[in-house]
Amino acid sequence: MNWRDFRIWGLAPAWVIMALTLVLPIGIVVLVSLSIRGAYGGFDWGLSFDSYAKILFEEDWDGNLAFTPQYLAIIGRTLWLAGLTTLICAALALPAAYVIAQAPARWKAVLVYLVTLPFWVSMIVRVYAWIIILGNDGVIEKTLRGLGLVADMDSLLFTNGAMLTGLVYSYIPLMILPVFASIEKLDPALIEASHDLYGSRWVTARRVILPLTLPGLMAGAVLVFVPCLGAVLEPILLGGGKVMLMGNLIQTQFGGGRNWPFGAAIAVTLMGLVMIFLMLNALRARREVSHA
């Protein structure tokens, strides 16, 4: 076997693993989304776009299709919540990462470790913790009542706010770490140069620090936005299942709804959205490189 052949066939194990773990499952999901719902749950193989049509249209009793915004609203809400989570994460991560980057060397390692600490605990446990904090008679409510600030209050749990809090909490480390990395790389002389050239703190943050940490922010945005689109635990546990997002919509279709083809169609749509987002980001990154 010559070197050229080896370069192709030597990668065979990697191709096999990719095929088994990436191509095959996605292929199955796509096939299921094109199938027909089985009479007793499950699905019968077929080729039908009914499930995709169902995202936009509803079949009335006479078999006519009528436009329904029901699922679009869920998709819109998911995009909105994921976007908002990403923005809040970015706004919180920038100062946090800056503080870590400025810390003395021996503290730096400890602070980075603390940021990653939540990953050592199961996601479910961490989300449950927020139920204890936000719930009726929870930590926040008891504290506020104890201080005499409120007599009675609406539940904080099972709201958009609770979901948002959970999402920000879950994914913010994925924003802090890349932003920290890009701030670390930032030459401190550049910040001094900005001050030296009459740049106030605000000017320095806006015109020097922000643009130079943008690659880190964009990487963080991808890492936060993409999993937020498919979040399941937060809408179920903190949204109380009252607020539907794409993640728990899919989960419901495969579970209680017993409409696998429809669940698969939504999953494929979600994947499409993610890919569009990633492609836009890649285009932007390439434009940036050609500028530099």
Place this chain on the structure above:
Amino acid sequence: MERKKAIEVQNVAKSFGSFQALKGVSFDIYDNEFFTMLGPSGCGKTTLLRMIAGFESPTAGTIRLHGRDILDQPPHKRRVNTVFQSYALFPHMTLEANIAFALENLGWEKARIRDRVAQMLDLVHMTPFARRRPAQLSGGQRQRIALARALASEPEVLLLDEPLSALDLKLRQAMRDELRALQRATGITFIFVTHDQEEALDMSDRICVLGAGEVQQIGAPNEIYEDPENRFVADFIGETNFLPAEVVSVEGDRATVTTPLGPVTTWHKGAVAGAPAMLSLRPEKIGMEDQAPGEALHGTITGRNYMGGYTHYTVTVNGTELRVSKRNAVSHGASLAIGAPVRLGFRPDSARVLAR
């Protein structure tokens, strides 16, 4: 005519923990001066420069800029700009934008900024590169843009933090001339920090030699080299032979000492009759063979380093080793072999007696 003081450094001290980086230094820098702070690393020169810029504050003392105390002003309020050692050009901005940055922060009008940027690019011969980014430039070009950026707002003082150290030798020499010309053309006070004595001697109006957190000597380049104030300065600037000496008598500025080379009467700094001292004798002040002035000394060549333009010989005279440098005036001229006897001489006035 009394010249206007641009910077007054008064009793400035700085401690980092128990380490005293600066032990209360004072000096004045005048308008339109090319002033160099020279010293080995750790002598406090960069700390001093960063204090003038506002990036560090002294533990004690004051710094005035044209008579005003500036220590309570943050860096962005001081009409002082810095050329950083790494240049610190903003990598995400074009060269134009880099130069315009300070002017925008000062609130200049758009048209005025445009004119000024064009003028600065022209001054450093970089006009065709206006739209490029720093990554597309060579080291020398970056240096020029850093200068243009720092000079654009016509600061009261320009600070230069070892700006030539990142360049290769040839470029460094060319940039010395450019820096000097730029200072003359703009009339702005330059405060230049370096550990390279050659740079300092070449460019400066005055040099401040710093050592161990103290001012060792301030003076014109030739004063620093020819009339060093003390042993530190004589040792740090250029090369010299230190000979142990005993002071026989002192008369005003002149002292007579006994040395291993015999008695010498010459200018002194801090010599006290009867006390031990040092005779500093630069290698190029010693002549060999037919170029030996004064009383003849007889020695033996014990070492030889060929440097191209010069040959450095080590000559042992009465058990004392002397470094002697000889210009290679003729190509493939006769050179003295190791072990050969040699006649040496020097003018006593070229040597200096320094306190030990």
